Amino acid sequence: MAVTSAYIHIPFCRQICFYCDFNKFLIDRQPVDQYLDALEQEIRQANISEPLDSIYIGGGTPTALNEAQVKKMLDIVDRLVPLAEGAEYTVEVNPGEITMEKLAAMKNSGVNRLSIGVQSFETRLLEVIGRGHGRDDAVEAVKLAERAGFDNYSIDLMFGLPGQTMADFQASLDMAVSLNVPHISAYSLKIEEKTMFHNWYKQGRLTPFPEDTEADMYELLLDYGSRNGLYPYEISNLAAAGYESFHNCVYWKNEEYYGFGAGAHGYVDGMRYANIAPLTHYIKALEQGNTVVKEEMNVSSAEKMEEEMFLGLRMYAGVDKSRFKERYGMEYKEVFASTVPDLLENGLIEDDGEKVKLTPRGRLLGNEVFEKFLLEKDDAS
Known part of the structure; x- marks a missing residue:
């Protein structure tokens, strides 16, 4: 099976969300440039020769990097990852961290799709889940993306949040409609281990969301899509025709992909693997020219x-x-x-x-x- 895609992990965040269990680190005083150098070495070791059909740079938060670091990250991809004509090239961006300079750098490097971490258009709920932006930042992020020339973008929305009502979720969907968003990834809250929400759940400070109400919110999402030109092509994803995420379909079709970066997962030559997650261990391994794989499994x-x-x-x-x-x-x-x-x-x-x-x-x-x-x-x- 040919490898057609690559996921690149940028594990830095300006703020740690209460629900997130991804491999991430607060960016303050972190060796960001050393990490990018190590990432470059890992990608170089892969020696990608055949053009890929998709790249996805996620996190963490890639836009937690400053403008110079964003350009350095993009330059690494430009030099080491060949792309097929018409390939999908996605970068995750966070409201409150997007600048026109960062977006222009992405556009100039061939990025043609953004994934915007909105989560909700309700400031109260954004504070509840530990996000670092508010409603106005989320709206401005979408408008900035469009002003920078991006017409292919997705927003993330969450439902089943503590204190969230049907009216809250409807308000976020209404805002998405008014902004003409072409793709929505909508996820119900899962209380994952090694998160603040999980700690609060064990302490009895957080009550799981009622399943019936969560199901009602999901039905509302589907009804929203059917009335506004967004069809569900996957359980959690709705898109206007032609705006489906090619990269995510690689995962759902069980196809192979590279995974680069600290804690990244990949699937190559019938082998699933997970990279070293601790940041300093990852950097040291690459500086020494070692493999960064901490676990690999031959898939039967x-x-x-x-x-x-x-x-x-x-x-x-x-x-x-x-x-x-x-x-x-x-x-x-x-x-x-x-x-x-x-x-x-x-x-x-x-x-x-x-x-x-x-x-x-x-x-x-x-x-x-x-x-x-x-x-x-x-x-x-």
């Missing part, structure tokens, strides 16, 4: 088939049956013979002859459906 055929199903079913288009058979030499119904009949009978998946996909009810119970595609040890042998 059974595991690939599991992932093909529970990743592919996230997409509204579903899993292509002929592609599955071409990849693995078996029909999906043969591999998952103990699971598929019950899921079909209970109306959680549907099979139209070419694709197998989640039903609307199945999407609401997605995690339960995905678990059904984990093979027993005997089946996986």
Whole structure:
């Protein structure tokens, strides 16, 4: 399987959000330039020769870097990562940290898509989750992106937040409509370990959001999309036609990609890997010319088939049956013979002859459906 994409991790933030469990560090007094030098060395070691179809620079917060550091980051990609014509090149940006100079540098380097970390257009809720910006910053971020010439961009929105009401979420959706946003990635809050929210949950200071209300918010999101020209192409993502994220589809289609940076994950030559996460360890390893892989796992055929199903079913288009058979030499119904009949009978998946996909009810119970595609040890042998 050819590697067509690369993820590049910038682990620095101006402020740590209460819900975030990504590999990140407060940027103050951090060796940012040393990190970029190490990142350059890692990408150079990969010796990418074939043009890629997508690059995604995420974090952390890439725009936590100053203008000179942003330009240095982009220059590394320009020199070491060949891109195919028409490739998608995305950078995550944060409201309150975007400047026209940073955006101009991105535009000049071929960045053609932005992912804007709005999360909410309600200042009260942004404070609740520990974000460093307010409503006006979020609106201005979208307008700055457009003034800089970006028409392909996505905003992140969250629902199921502490104290959030249906009216709050509707207000954020209404604002997105008024700004003509072409893509929304909408996620419900998950209380992850090693976060402030998890600490508060253990202390009894944070109550999980009611599941029924969370489901109502998700239904509101889908209704919003249907009325405003944004269709759901994946469980958490809605886009206007032509604005779907190619890079994210690489993950959902179970295709291979490079992962560069501290704590980044990759999937190359049938091997999944995770880079060293601690910042100084990552930098030291690259300075010494060592591999930065701390863990790697050869993905078995059974595991690939599991992932093909529970990743592919996230997409509204579903899993292509002929592609599955071409990849693995078996029909999906043969591999998952103990699971598929019950899921079909209970109306959680549907099979139209070419694709197998989640039903609307199945999407609401997605995690339960995905678990059904984990093979027993005997089946996986």
